[in-house]
Amino acid sequence: MxxxxxxxxxxxxxxxxxxxxVKNEDHGGSLLYFPVVGLIIGxxxxxxxxxxxxFPIPVRSVLILIASVVVTGGIHLDGFADTCDGFYVSGSxxxxxxxxxxSRIGAIGAIGLVCLLLLKFALISGIPGGVLWRALxxxxxFARWIQVLMCYKSECARKGGTAACFIDHCSGREFLIGxxxxxxxxxxxxxxxxxxxxxxxxxxxxxxxxxxxxxIGGMTGDTIGAASEIAEVSVLFFALIWMIK
Numbered sequence: 001m002x003x004x005x006x007x008x009x010x011x012x013x014x015x016x017x018x019x020x021x022v023k024n025e026d027h028g029g030s031l032l033y034f035p036v037v038g039l040i041i042g043x044x045x046x047x048x049x050x051x052x053x054x055f056p057i058p059v060r061s062v063l064i065l066i067a068s069v070v071v072t073g074g075i076h077l078d079g080f081a082d083t084c085d086g087f088y089v090s091g092s093x094x095x096x097x098x099x100x101x102x103s104r105i106g107a108i109g110a111i112g113l114v115c116l117l118l119l120k121f122a123l124i125s126g127i128p129g130g131v132l133w134r135a136l137x138x139x140x141x142f143a144r145w146i147q148v149l150m151c152y153k154s155e156c157a158r159k160g161g162t163a164a165c166f167i168d169h170c171s172g173r174e175f176l177i178g179x180x181x182x183x184x185x186x187x188x189x190x191x192x193x194x195x196x197x198x199x200x201x202x203x204x205x206x207x208x209x210x211x212x213x214x215x216i217g218g219m220t221g222d223t224i225g226a227a228s229e230i231a232e233v234s235v236l237f238f239a240l241i242w243m244i245k
Contacts, residue, residue, distance in 0.1 A: 004037075006030035011037045011144065013073045028169020031148045035178045038144035039185065042137035044071055049133055061124040064136070065117065076143075077113060079225020081105050084112030086222070093216040097158055100222050116229060123236040131243045134189040139235035142198065145182045146205050146231035148175050150224045154209060157218035167219065193242050200242075201234040 002018060007030040009016040048067045052060040069077065086100035088108040099106070105113075127135050151170040156163055186194035205227045212223045219227075 003029040004033045007033040007037045008040070011075075012041065012071055014071070027165035028151075028171070028174070031151060031166060031170050031174040032177055034144040034148050035141045035182045035185070038141035039137060041068070041071055041144075042140040045136045045140065046133045049129065049136065053129060057125050058121075061121050064124055065120060068140075076225035076228045077116070079222040080116060080229045081109035081113045082222040083226035085109040087212075087215060093157070096216050097220070100220065101158075116233065119233055120236065123233065123240055127236070127240050127243075131239065135236055135239035135243065138186055138189055138194065138197065138239065139232045141185055142182055142201060142235050143228040143232040145178045147224050147228050148178045149205070150209055150219050150227050154213060155218035156220070157212075157216040157223070158220045163219060163221040163224055166224075190239075190243060197235060197238045197242050200238045201231060204234045205231045 005016050005018050006027060008014060009018065010027075010030065011034065045064055045067055048064050049060065052063050055063070082100045082102075082105070085102070085106040085108050086096040086098075088106075089095055089099050124132065124136075147166075148170065151163070151167045152172065152175040154167065156167040158164070183195065183198060186198045188194075190197065208223075208227055208230055209219070212219055212227075216223070
């Protein structure tokens with residue numbers, strides 16, 4: 001229960017009280033529950049979709065986006081913006097890490113964030129409500145499992161950062177069980193098409209991970225957040241293509 005609460009506390013703004021001290025090992029163990037927390041977030045977004053089902057599609061889509069930002073505290077969007085700033089600069093990986101560490105958002109980060117939100121808005125608006133609720137759950141859960149994948153398959157590019165607590169204590173157990181849970185979720189929600197969507201949606205974040213490993217020698221909290229956003233958009237994109245007949 002402690003590891004689940006740790007995951008819930010880290011990934012959402014939901015009020016969570018953990019009575020005992022959270023150790024670095026607990027952060028690694030909490031990765032097992034990341035897809036489950038993603039499912040919870042997805043269900044909350046589905047509740048917004050249900051409550052706003054009679055609203056005009058653009059209004060409904062914006063409210064779903066706002067709800068996703070509020071419930072997560074925008075933590076992964078912040079990482080995406082910082083990654084855009086850091087990866088855009090020329091020079092060494094150390095320079096990119098320095099830029100990403102700056103709390104101020106740059107022009108490229110702002111542009112990247114706007115483009116990402118516009119793409120999300122377009123995808124959410126383009127998917128019919130009967131399919132959208134399933135796509136939202138799959139996208140959010142998959143994105144959280146991708147964070148586990150990033151931690152399992154990469155080194156920590158910045159020692160002593162928040163990401164180190166997760167990367168240094170992530171094992172194959174968290175990766176495999178989370179992957180099986182996500183796969184079952186996709187199959188239950190979309191059948192064979194769901195499995196195809198999951199496989200296709202793996203490609204963009206994996207490509208990003210390879211680039212990040214080359215650029216900065218691993219992953220940071222910011223790049224893991226960016227990978228999560230890329231994964232979320234990927235599922236929505238392929239769901240739009242594969243599930244709309």
